[in-house]
Amino acid sequence: MRAGRRAFEVWEVPSPATLWDSEDARTELLQRAKLRELAVVRAPELDGCLAHGGGGRAFLGVECLQVTGSYHVRGALLAVASSVDGAVVAPGAGRHGIAVAYAAAALGRRCTLVVPADAPPALRERALAYGAHLESVHGGVAGPRALRADDRALLLGQIALATAQSRGGRLLSPTEPALHAGNGITLLDEMVRAMGALPGCIVVPSGSGALPDALAASLAARDGSVRPRVLAVRGAEPHLAEARGTQPDGTQPHLAEPPSAVRGEDDGGHVAAAGAVLWSSVAEEHAVQESAALAATLGVAVEPWAAAGIAWARRGLAALPSAPEGDVLFLVPARRLGAAQPTRASWPPPLTGPP
Numbered sequence: 001m002r003a004g005r006r007a008f009e010v011w012e013v014p015s016p017a018t019l020w021d022s023e024d025a026r027t028e029l030l031q032r033a034k035l036r037e038l039a040v041v042r043a044p045e046l047d048g049c050l051a052h053g054g055g056g057r058a059f060l061g062v063e064c065l066q067v068t069g070s071y072h073v074r075g076a077l078l079a080v081a082s083s084v085d086g087a088v089v090a091p092g093a094g095r096h097g098i099a100v101a102y103a104a105a106a107l108g109r110r111c112t113l114v115v116p117a118d119a120p121p122a123l124r125e126r127a128l129a130y131g132a133h134l135e136s137v138h139g140g141v142a143g144p145r146a147l148r149a150d151d152r153a154l155l156l157g158q159i160a161l162a163t164a165q166s167r168g169g170r171l172l173s174p175t176e177p178a179l180h181a182g183n184g185i186t187l188l189d190e191m192v193r194a195m196g197a198l199p200g201c202i203v204v205p206s207g208s209g210a211l212p213d214a215l216a217a218s219l220a221a222r223d224g225s226v227r228p229r230v231l232a233v234r235g236a237e238p239h240l241a242e243a244r245g246t247q248p249d250g251t252q253p254h255l256a257e258p259p260s261a262v263r264g265e266d267d268g269g270h271v272a273a274a275g276a277v278l279w280s281s282v283a284e285e286h287a288v289q290e291s292a293a294l295a296a297t298l299g300v301a302v303e304p305w306a307a308a309g310i311a312w313a314r315r316g317l318a319a320l321p322s323a324p325e326g327d328v329l330f331l332v333p334a335r336r337l338g339a340a341q342p343t344r345a346s347w348p349p350p351l352t353g354p355p
Helices: 016-021 024-033 044-049 072-081 094-105 121-129 149-167 177-195 211-221 282-300 304-319
Strands: 040-043 058-062 086-091 112-116 132-139 201-205 230-236 273-274 277-281 329-330
Touching: 016 024, 016 072, 024 072, 024 177, 040 177, 044 058, 044 201, 044 304, 058 177, 072 177, 072 282, 086 094, 094 112, 094 329, 112 121, 112 149, 121 132, 132 149, 177 211, 177 329, 201 211, 201 304, 211 230, 211 277, 211 282, 282 304, 304 329
Parallel strands: 058 329, 086 112, 112 132, 201 230, 201 329, 230 277
Antiparallel strands: 040 058, 273 277
């Protein structure tokens, strides 16, 4: 099945080395692909939640306004642009699959998505609108719902790998390192442009899969002696098969994973370190409440997991081992899957003021 391709300007894409080394090249790539720059706005109502009292300000990083609904399209665009093969293949019709389809359309590449036969029609239609070819998988994926999410993801990944090998093209699995590196580096680029400098702490909902690790890795690679902390907050978890499932060869990817001290549904009472990322958690009910408040403010449905960081701030920022220095940015990385993109006329939201 194939439908019309979204119209994009034809242009010569820089070499992979240039893209990864040059912020200007990355910025041009994202602009030509019509991605939205990360909207960074003041959230003065959260200033009182910053327990250190050192004059730091709270900001929202509103990535839920992104053209495909989430940050995933950033890494997909850099990964597709860095691919030497003309075609790309990806499993799934969720955030990852939609992001790859959009990136391929923006760069004039052929894209095949291997999707379950029971994938929601709205998501299938979006992928088709971006010009993707859909390979529907019946039987084990569409049949017994008793299959665990990770098993379904593994099966889709295996079929996508076989498709890429038989037809030619690059497989872009959700665990592709270039995807996560692209997400991290472009988000940091835009934080600096919007704020003038990196914040002292970046609070990321853990439902965003490997994003906490990606941001921490990108920060480690940047020049400068001051590195913000990355705090991942676990709350109302989404369907994580795309982000945390096994790779097509059956191996387990290294992705952000909360340490045992914060895997429960406690309410901000513990903070533990896992590599370069600090972890905490918030009760699901509070994440749901914050997502409803954000949806009313932004005019777009926000996933509960995407509001977990803000919910935690209202209840647990004082639990950090030591207070963060400087400003704190709370990333809102995704809107509800399938939610419509809000218009620019509805932005900025009324609760925020100028930096």
